[in-house]
Amino acid sequence: MPTDCIPFRETHYFSDFICDYLDQKPELEFLYNRFPTLDNFKAQIEDKALSVRAESRTVLVETLKEQYKDLNTSEATSENIETLGDNKTFTITTGHQLNLFTGPLYFLYKIISTINLTKQLKEKYPNYNFVPIYWMASEDHDFEEINYFNFKGKKIQWNSNQNGAVGHFNTEGLENVFEVVSAELGLGRNAKQLKKWFEEAYLNHNNLADATRYLANELFGEHGLVILDSDHADLKRLFIPNIKEELFDQTAFKHVSNTNKTLQDLGLKIQVNPREINFFYIDKGLRERIVFKNDVFKVNNTDITWNKSEIIEHLNLHPERFSPNVIMRPLYQEVVLPNLCYIGGGGEMIYWLQLKSNFEAQQVTFPMLLLRNSALVKTTKQSQKLEKLNISNKDLFLDRNSFINKKVRKISNIDVDFSEQIKHLEQQFKDLQQLAEQTDKSFLGAVKAQKAKQIKGLKHLEKRLLKAQKKKLADQISRCTELQEQLFPGQSLQERNTNFSELYLEFGNQLIPELMKALEPLKGDFTILTI
Incomplete structure (x- = not known):
C-alpha cells in the first residue's frame, strides 16, 4: 500500500486560519489550551483528572449500557464502556451528523483518527x-444536510416531512x-x-439515531469504538448548572462575542456567532430556539412560555428538552465526558477555537483540538494510469x-510558456526607461504604455497558442482530466463528496484496515494512498 503526503496548506483546500493553527502561529495561541502532541497529553490528563466527577462517570456508563442493550457489542467496546x-x-472524541449511510468519506476518517490516537496514547x-x-x-x-449521499455521481436521497431533532425521525420511507x-x-x-448494512440499519430500526448507531457499530465496533447519543435526560441532568448559567447570565454570548471581535481584528473569518441564549427546546417534532424577552422565556414560533421560576422547575423536570446549539454543544460534551x-474537520476546528473563553468562564477544562486525517484513495489501476500520464500527486x-x-x-512539443520572453521584454523596457530619464523624461509615460501594450500582446499570444495546443492534444488532455475528475469529483476533495460504499465495492473488508x-x-499532513 504505497502512501504519500503533502502539507495541508499546499492542497489549497484548507483555510489560512486552520493552516495557521497547524503552523502554531503565535497570534493564535490564546485560542487553545495545548497543541496536540503526544508529550502535551500528559498535562492535559492531569488537568482533566481534577475536574471529572465520579457521578459523571457513573451516569455515563449506565447511559451507554442502556443505549447498547440491543446491539451486538464487541468485547473491545464492552470493555471500553x-x-x-x-x-x-x-476519552478522545469526534462528532458527526447522522448522515444517510454515513454521508461523505470523511466520516470514516474522523473515527479512524480517533481510534488511532487512543492506540498511540x-x-x-x-x-x-x-x-x-x-x-x-x-x-x-438540518435534515437537508444529512438526507442523502453521493454514489458514482448520483445523489441518493431520503425525502421526509418530519420536523424536529433528526435523531427522533422515524425511518419510514427508507424502504424506497x-x-x-x-x-x-x-x-x-x-x-x-x-x-x-443498509437494510439492517434503516429498515430494522425505528429511528435515525438507532440506525446510525447500528451502522457505526458494524463498521468500527471491533476496534472498540463507543457511540454516544447525548440526547438523554440523565446526561442533560449533569449539565443543568451550565444550562442555568446560560439562561440567566448569558455567559457564552459575552465571552464568545469578545473572542470573535478579536478574531475579526486579526482579519480572520469566524465560523459561528453566539446568540443571547444558545439553547433550543426539543420535543416530539419540535426544535425551536429559546429566547428571553420582556422578562419571559419563550420558545420561538410556539405558545410555550415560562417566567424565571417556571423555567427552572421545567428544566429540573425535563432537562432532555433543553438542546445546546453549536456554541454550547462542545461545553456539554466536555462536562459529561472525561475527554x-x-x-474534527477544518470548519469545526475554527468554531471550537472561538470557545475557549467561555470554557474558562464556566470553569470547564478546554480540550486539545486536532484536525482530523484527510485522505485521497486511489486504486492501483488509477495510480498506474497517473504514472503513465506523468501526473504527480501534487x-x-x-x-x-x-x-x-x-x-x-x-x-x-513546442514551448507554450512565454515567461522568459516577458522577462526579456521587461528588461528591455527597463533599459528604455533609464534612457528616457537621461534624455527626455516626457517620454516616460509613452515607454510605460508601450511596455504594458507589448506584455499584454505577448500574454494574449501565449493564450492563443495554449488554446490551439489544447485542441491539438484534446485526447491526451481528456484522459488526464477524466482521471482527475474520478479522484476529485465535482472538482472537490474526494472525501467531501464520495460515500464509503464506492470504495467498499472496490476493496471490501480490506478498506478500513488499510485506512487505519x-x-x-x-502527523499533520494530507495523506494520499493507493490500495
Missing part, C-alpha cells in the same frame, strides 16, 4: 486507558431508498454486504484550468 467508570480512563501512557468516542449529533435539525440503493450497488459479495481531545490538487494548462505545457494503517492522526 466498563473502563469509563475508572478514574484513570479518558496507550503506548505512550500505559498506566491510563483511552476510549474512542463517536458523539452522534442526534439533536441537530433501499430499492434505489440495491439497484445502484448491483451484484457481488461486497455489494451484498453493503445492502445488508482530552476533540477531533498536480491532482490543482484547479481544473491550471491542471490542464500545466499538462499542455508538459506534453506539448495509513492514517496517522498527529
Whole structure:
C-alpha cells in the first residue's frame, strides 16, 4: 500500500486560519489550551483528572449500557464502556451528523483518527486507558444536510416531512431508498454486504439515531469504538448548572462575542456567532430556539412560555428538552465526558477555537483540538494510469484550468510558456526607461504604455497558442482530466463528496484496515494512498 503526503496548506483546500493553527502561529495561541502532541497529553490528563466527577462517570456508563442493550457489542467496546467508570480512563472524541449511510468519506476518517490516537496514547501512557468516542449529533435539525449521499455521481436521497431533532425521525420511507440503493450497488459479495448494512440499519430500526448507531457499530465496533447519543435526560441532568448559567447570565454570548471581535481584528473569518441564549427546546417534532424577552422565556414560533421560576422547575423536570446549539454543544460534551481531545474537520476546528473563553468562564477544562486525517484513495489501476500520464500527486490538487494548462505545457512539443520572453521584454523596457530619464523624461509615460501594450500582446499570444495546443492534444488532455475528475469529483476533495460504499465495492473488508494503517492522526499532513 504505497502512501504519500503533502502539507495541508499546499492542497489549497484548507483555510489560512486552520493552516495557521497547524503552523502554531503565535497570534493564535490564546485560542487553545495545548497543541496536540503526544508529550502535551500528559498535562492535559492531569488537568482533566481534577475536574471529572465520579457521578459523571457513573451516569455515563449506565447511559451507554442502556443505549447498547440491543446491539451486538464487541468485547473491545464492552470493555471500553466498563473502563469509563475508572478514574484513570479518558476519552478522545469526534462528532458527526447522522448522515444517510454515513454521508461523505470523511466520516470514516474522523473515527479512524480517533481510534488511532487512543492506540498511540496507550503506548505512550500505559498506566491510563483511552476510549474512542463517536458523539452522534442526534439533536441537530438540518435534515437537508444529512438526507442523502453521493454514489458514482448520483445523489441518493431520503425525502421526509418530519420536523424536529433528526435523531427522533422515524425511518419510514427508507424502504424506497433501499430499492434505489440495491439497484445502484448491483451484484457481488461486497455489494451484498453493503445492502445488508443498509437494510439492517434503516429498515430494522425505528429511528435515525438507532440506525446510525447500528451502522457505526458494524463498521468500527471491533476496534472498540463507543457511540454516544447525548440526547438523554440523565446526561442533560449533569449539565443543568451550565444550562442555568446560560439562561440567566448569558455567559457564552459575552465571552464568545469578545473572542470573535478579536478574531475579526486579526482579519480572520469566524465560523459561528453566539446568540443571547444558545439553547433550543426539543420535543416530539419540535426544535425551536429559546429566547428571553420582556422578562419571559419563550420558545420561538410556539405558545410555550415560562417566567424565571417556571423555567427552572421545567428544566429540573425535563432537562432532555433543553438542546445546546453549536456554541454550547462542545461545553456539554466536555462536562459529561472525561475527554482530552476533540477531533474534527477544518470548519469545526475554527468554531471550537472561538470557545475557549467561555470554557474558562464556566470553569470547564478546554480540550486539545486536532484536525482530523484527510485522505485521497486511489486504486492501483488509477495510480498506474497517473504514472503513465506523468501526473504527480501534487498536480491532482490543482484547479481544473491550471491542471490542464500545466499538462499542455508538459506534453506539448513546442514551448507554450512565454515567461522568459516577458522577462526579456521587461528588461528591455527597463533599459528604455533609464534612457528616457537621461534624455527626455516626457517620454516616460509613452515607454510605460508601450511596455504594458507589448506584455499584454505577448500574454494574449501565449493564450492563443495554449488554446490551439489544447485542441491539438484534446485526447491526451481528456484522459488526464477524466482521471482527475474520478479522484476529485465535482472538482472537490474526494472525501467531501464520495460515500464509503464506492470504495467498499472496490476493496471490501480490506478498506478500513488499510485506512487505519495509513492514517496517522498527529502527523499533520494530507495523506494520499493507493490500495
